[in-house]
Amino acid sequence: MAPEVLLSPLHRADGSATYTQNGYSIIGAVNGPIEVLRKDELPSEATLEVHVRPAVGVGSPKERHLETLLTSTLRSIILTHHLPRTLIQLTLQVRSIPAEDAICGVSAYLTLLPHLINTSLLSLLSSSIPLRTTVTAALVVSPTSSPTMPLVMPTAQEILRAGRIKHAHVFAFDGERKMVVCESEGSFTFEEWEEAWEVAEDVCCRDGGVGLGEAMQVDGQSENLEGWLREVVRRKVEGEQRWKSGT
Amino acid sequence: MASTTQVLLPGDTIPTSALPTPNNPKKPLTLGPGLRHIPPSTIVASIAGSLSTDNKKNAAWVEYNSGRYTPSANDLVIATILTSTADTFNCTLTPHTPTTSLPHLSFENATRKTRPQLPPHSLVYARIVSAPRDSPVELTCVDPSTGKSEGLGPLKGGMLFPVSLGMARRLLAGKKGGVMVLEGLAEKMGFEVAVGRNGVVWVDGGSVKNTLGIGRALQEVDREGLGERGQRKVVERVLRGL
Amino acid sequence: MPREAEISVNERAFIQEALQEKIRLDGRAFDAFRPLTLTFGDEYGVADVQLGKTRVIARISVEVTAPLPERKFDGIFQIVTEFSPMASPAFEVGRPTDAEVILSRILEKAIRRSNALDTESLCIIAGLKCFALRADVHIIDHDGGLIDASCIAVMAALQHFRRPDVVVEGEKATILSAREREPIPLSILHQPLCVTFSYFEEGEIFLVDADLAEEQVRQAELIITMNQHGELCQIAKYGGATVDPLAIVSCTTVALQKVKELTKFIQSRLEEDAKRRNVGGFMAELSAENAR
Incomplete structure (x- = not known):
């Protein structure tokens, strides 16, 4: 199922998004560009601060690791030089995680990562902070039972049902099909990694996007994440400009 | 004016066919918010929205209505x-x-x-x-x-009413902005209004009721995306209530 | 740390003048709450409260642990509220603002210390094993009324939550999973809810459920927590302008009426949610076919 998105649901934040897919639900909020503390100030760029708040509890090294990953990923797509000596704050609140996530066999941080990346991008789009390009991410999981047929963006139940997992990867691509994030776990050959990369690239980027069958049907048409993103923005624009054709 | 809105994502290159055809070919192309120039001749969007062009001024920009106000000279x-x-x-x-x-x-x-x-x-x-x-x-x-x-x-006095950045731009654009609720109210009421591009409108209608009526009418037109007919209904309702 | 932006003199004067004319900016009555919506997640124990523009999510989670040595017969219950910049750039993670400290303290007194939750029922084996319940309160959007909204969220989440059932044989306890036995509701003894009163004009005027603008103009704040039976759990007034004690008494009457309305509202939402879940469960039982 294509991710469900609501853009700009919050009133205080400059940009926000709620994102739900496969049982993972995240609320993202962006404040910025705002004033930065002297000690964090960068003379020719914007400072980026990312907070990942888990559904339960207040955060552990796992959240800090995700924050570091997201900060460096997003820094490469935000036009930070356009906003020197300001602060961009991004907060991601995990609302829910499917019950099977803890036992499915893939690390919790890996299953959550693509959803955090997608929510971050949506929140940034909602905040109209200038970006160099977009970024979308997908999880690819290869079970031991069928190593040549990787699962792309599987649900936690599907991963659980597939049995032992040989290797799993998260890839993120920018609008120019360049790889921005690659996190892997398990044991795999270079060829297997390359294959996972190609599969993820097709899901994330347009032009020759491989349909995922039922997994990504939108109005009967197979779409990939780029197409989905464009549709989300089209709806945003329609909403903002409805006064032009309003009664 | 293009009949189909060109929806842009950050990173999209603007094809030359979508750029304005200037009435005066000697006028250089001016890029407004949301577009940036990558030398020698590529123009790329940096904000999600729809492409807008003006042939007379030979200008292009991205129209969007979200995010924080960023200061710009002459605003x-x-x-x-x-x-x-x-x-x-x-x-x-x-x-x-x-x-x-x-x-x-x-x-x-x-x-x-x-x-x-x-x-x-x-x-x-x-x-x-x-x-x-x-x-x-x-x-x-x-x-x-x-x-x-x-x-x-x-x-001095009066009250502030936050509005969306797009609404503030429309109010400052006169007829092109399509907001006639203030004129409608001005037929029967006297009031002062100051519109800030930073998404705030100051209203002084002389009394709490009047000021509130005017300010909230503006916010309703903004929030609901009302066209001419809807705005007229709002004007009638406000005048009746006072 | 960027402080909360202060309101302009024009807005302050206008709000005060409007109140003298018995007008609130959004047209509400002085004793009316903003529109309230309460939705529950798919999992048990997650309550999403929207009070006007303010939004708070409370989540209950449980784990098994050893009880505190000085309270061998009780389970553990803690409420955690940590503000994040999501609600407002004035909030910094790890640096509690006054608002955060007060919210934490009020929820502590209102819910924990008033024994809304029967912690004895969380005991599994005295002195050895008990359930540790945790309520996480996330402020998603801040437009005032955080205390009232958070209390509603936590109480609704507690009533919505289902904990695993336990089988105790002598010194051995087995926690049953959701598949083995239906999880059971918590033992809630009473339902305290908070109503915040904001004072203006030297204590002459008070409002219920002030939004952020009204909060910035108010001169004093009074938080009353009670349940639908009229039992008072706590009254808090942290400084601010003086208020006539008789006025406080009249506030408790208003508070009781509000608490009754809110309790009924939470109850109706819980019933709707139960029906929604039952429909699914019931129909699934009737159907012989499995979902393909």
Whole structure:
């Protein structure tokens, strides 16, 4: 199922998004560009601060690791030089995680990562902070039972049902099909990694996007994440400009 | 005007066919918010929205209505005074952003001996003189060529009503903005309005009820995306209630 | 740390003048709450409260642990509220603002210390094993009324939550999973709810459920927590302008009426949610076919 998105649901934040897919639900909020503390100030760029708040509890090294990953990923797509000596704050609140996530066999941080990346991008789009390009991410999981047929963006139940997992990867691509994030776990050959990369690239980027069958049907048409993103923005624009054709 | 809106994602290259065809071919292409130039001849979007062009001015920009206001030279804004130094007021245009400076002498009839007395948290209607990337934004409350306020200066009384940035732009665009609710109300009511591009409108309708009626009418038109008919209904309702 | 932006003198004067004319900016009555919506997640124990523009999510989670040595017969219950910049750039993670400290303290007194939750029922084996319940309160959007909204969220989440059932044989306890036995509701002894009163005009005027603008103009704040039976759990007034004690008494009457309305509202939402879940469960049982 294509991710469900609501853009700009919050009133205080400059940009926000709620994102739900496969049982993972995240609320993202962006404040910025705002004033930065002297000690964090960068003379020719914007400072980026990312907070990942888990559904339960207040955060552990796992959240800090995700924050570091997201900060460096997003820094490469935000036009930070356009906003020197300001602060961009991004907060991601995990609302829910499917019950099977803890036992499915893939690390919790890996299953959550693509959803955090997608929510971050949506929140940034909602905040109209200038970006160099977009970024979308997908999880690819290869079970031991069928190593040549990787699962792309599987649900936690599907991963659980597939049995032992040989290797799993998260890839993120920018609008120019360049790889921005690659996190892997398990044991795999270079060829297997390359294959996972190609599969993820097709899901994330347009032009020759491989349909995922039922997994990504939108109005009967197979779409990939780029197409989905464009549709989300089209709806945003329609909403903002409805006064032009309003009664 | 294009019949189909071209929806843009950051990173999209604008095809030459979508660029404006200038009435005067010698006029250089001006890029507005949301577009940037990558030499030698690529134009790329940096904000999600729809592409807008103006053939007369040979300008292109991205139209969007979300996010925080970013100061730009010549904008009319409503600023809140925070503190005062020896010769400037430190003001804010939006909460939590770096302060902007408004010199004491940038008011009508201000001299070194008679400076305007503005306590913290008072409001002024000002114009942005400059908004350079690397130094603080500067404001003024006078027209630099005439030395007169031309409607700028301290705002006394009244009330502030936040509106979307798009709505503020529409209000300042006159007829093109498609907002006729103020004219409709002005037929039966007297009031003063100051529109800040930073997403705030100041209204003084003389009484609490009037001011509230006008301000909330504007917010409703903004929030519901009302067209002409909807706005007329709002005007009728407000006038009936007063 | 960027402080909360202060309101302009024009807005302050206008709000005060309007109140003298018995007008609130959004047209509400002085004793009316903003529109309230309460939705539950798919999992048990997650309550999403929207009070006007303010939004708070509370989540209950449980784990098994050893009880505190000085309270061998009780389970553990803690409420955690940590503000994040999501709600407002004035909030910094790890640096509690006054608002955060007060919210934490009020929820502590209102819910924990008033024994809304029967912690004895969380005991599994005295002195050895008990359930440790945790309520996480996330402020998603801040437009005032955080205390009232958070209390509603936590109480609704507690009533919505289902904990695993336990089988105890002598010194051995087995926690049953959701598949083995239906999880059971918590033992809630009473339902305290908070109503915040904001004072203006030297204590002459008070409002219920002030939004952020009204909060910035108010001169004093009074938080009353009680349940629908009229039992008072706590009254808090942290400084601010003086208020006539008789006025406080009249506030408790208003508070009781509000608490009754809110309790009924939470109850109706819980019933709707139960029906929604039952429909699914019931129909699934009736159907012989499995979902393909």
